[in-house]
Amino acid sequence: MICLGDGSEACQYISLGKFLDRSGKVDHVEVVRCLRCGHGVSLPPLPNVAFLYQDRESQDFQPDAKGLSHEIKDIAFRSQARKLLRQAGGARGTILDFGCGSGQFTRVLGEMVGSASEVIGADMHSEPPAELAERPYLGPEELGSRKDSFDIVIALHVLEHDDDADGLLRTISGYARHGGKVVIEVPNVDCVWARIFGKFWDAWYLPYHRHHFTRNSLVRLMQRNGLQIESVHGVTVPTMGRSFADIAGGTNNLFWLLLGILAHPLQVLGEVLTRNSSAIRVIAVRK
Template sequence: MSLQPPVAAVNILDRETLPCALCGGERFVVVLSGARDWIGARPGEFTLARCEGCGLIATRPRPTRAALALYYEGAYSGSGDAGLAEHELGVKGPGRLVNGYRLHVIDQLRKLGENDTLLDVGCSYGGLMWLARKRAGCATVGVDLDEGALNAAHKHPRASYHHGVLTELGLEAGRFNLITFMECLEHDLSPVETLREAKRLLAEGGVIAIEVPCWEGLWRPIFGRFWLPLLMPQHLHHFSPASLRACVEAAGLEVIDQRAMFFPAEATLSLGQALGAALGLPAPGAAQSAAQRVLGGVIGLVLALFWLFVELPAQLLMWLLNRTGHMMLIARAPQASPR
């Protein structure tokens, strides 16, 4: 994902403060400070604040759109390594398992068929689209701001891609039977406006599936600013189950299902991020000394043991309690009352 190409005069530290994207409120309470771009190691600290009016948490102040583009450089681009592309495409590795799990959850409420059309917003390399075509034979359309990822995306006669912002593309109304926002809406500058546009695009009987990090997940207060799903500053909005539902309903949609998702790597990756910061290790992908590589190997072993003996059983319990760090909400246009 990327925003507009950066301009030389843009300062990465440029910030803006806007009213709440949900209720328009202008009174906020700080809930977390000192968050940083731990993955890209770009400058700046960030504060999260909760709207006193509706409870939606957002980054305040947030980078301007032009400054945000600098934080995205190289982070999501299709110019990345081929292994990442294969993962995102679902050709091999965890990407295929994750997308299969997502489609399984959605299928319980709205099963895709070969005459349906899927719109994946924030499609990246098109991995979810690829698997949906393979399983259901449906037509697929992807939207993303990262032109590099779209250029690398899997090409198919029943796949098309659009580069841009959903609200600015003018896609055909009532065309799509399933619209997905997988780990996308938290990046959105105006999530309620985007969901209103998704409602306009939804076919009769269609559904919208949204997956986002969950602020009320039990790992979040443990890891604080090192909690990986914060992904600062690219994640602009930080949803609780209640605030996500409120955004969906403000867009004129009806919630039909909301649940925790089981992704057992959240704590391990957060711990790795915290240890890396504490020990002064370079950002992922940066050059390392021999000593740093050895230390990284030791940390990797510790993380593997932590994942097996701590996170896996704990995450299963959190999933059963509906308190994991990711959630999915499925909505539809309101149904007419029978006469």
């Protein structure tokens, strides 16, 4: 991989050691990180990651979001949606939520924009998730015919899930019309909590996360794929509860969610003091 620092040399990787295999399907997983640009890559290579998501049971599909957990996440998603819309300049035209997962955020965003815009979810499965059973959804076949047609394309915590980050980014941005907005959000490997929790930090999430971005590596990746950067934002994504669950060897559930809520002010404080948020959101324009 060409280094995402100055782009003149190849990355110089060192291993961060073995990590927990959250899928139970790969066994030995590790992360290597570039000494020059800080960008990380998961090993072993997985040219096709579809087998990790076939059953919609990974945490990417929020299988634990039921009852009170579901209501709490609705509140959190509404707050995130308000900030995203403000940063992107408001809702207009058609919005594609690429890699929508459970569809819960997609539904919340659609409810918020109302008739001002149409929000359409899309993912790798032909059938929509339960959250989007009565809302617009595009499976892989339908999505293929919608290139160059959306006013805003958002991909929240999607880009890190494929070995070919360049190829996936080109696919995502290709759904935006020329002059349309592309919103990419990924975990920030420079976050203070990655250092404090170490391999138990929830956002490492191996083997599902294939790339581990810094602010600069994400911006440079988007620039080299022809996107004009409009703004870069730090985003606090709740990671404390699942990080505590990982330390305890527990399964994510309502208890860990509530513990994460109690620890959330501490998470925010740590990110503010260190000026390194748990996630990075870049808003760009497709030329």
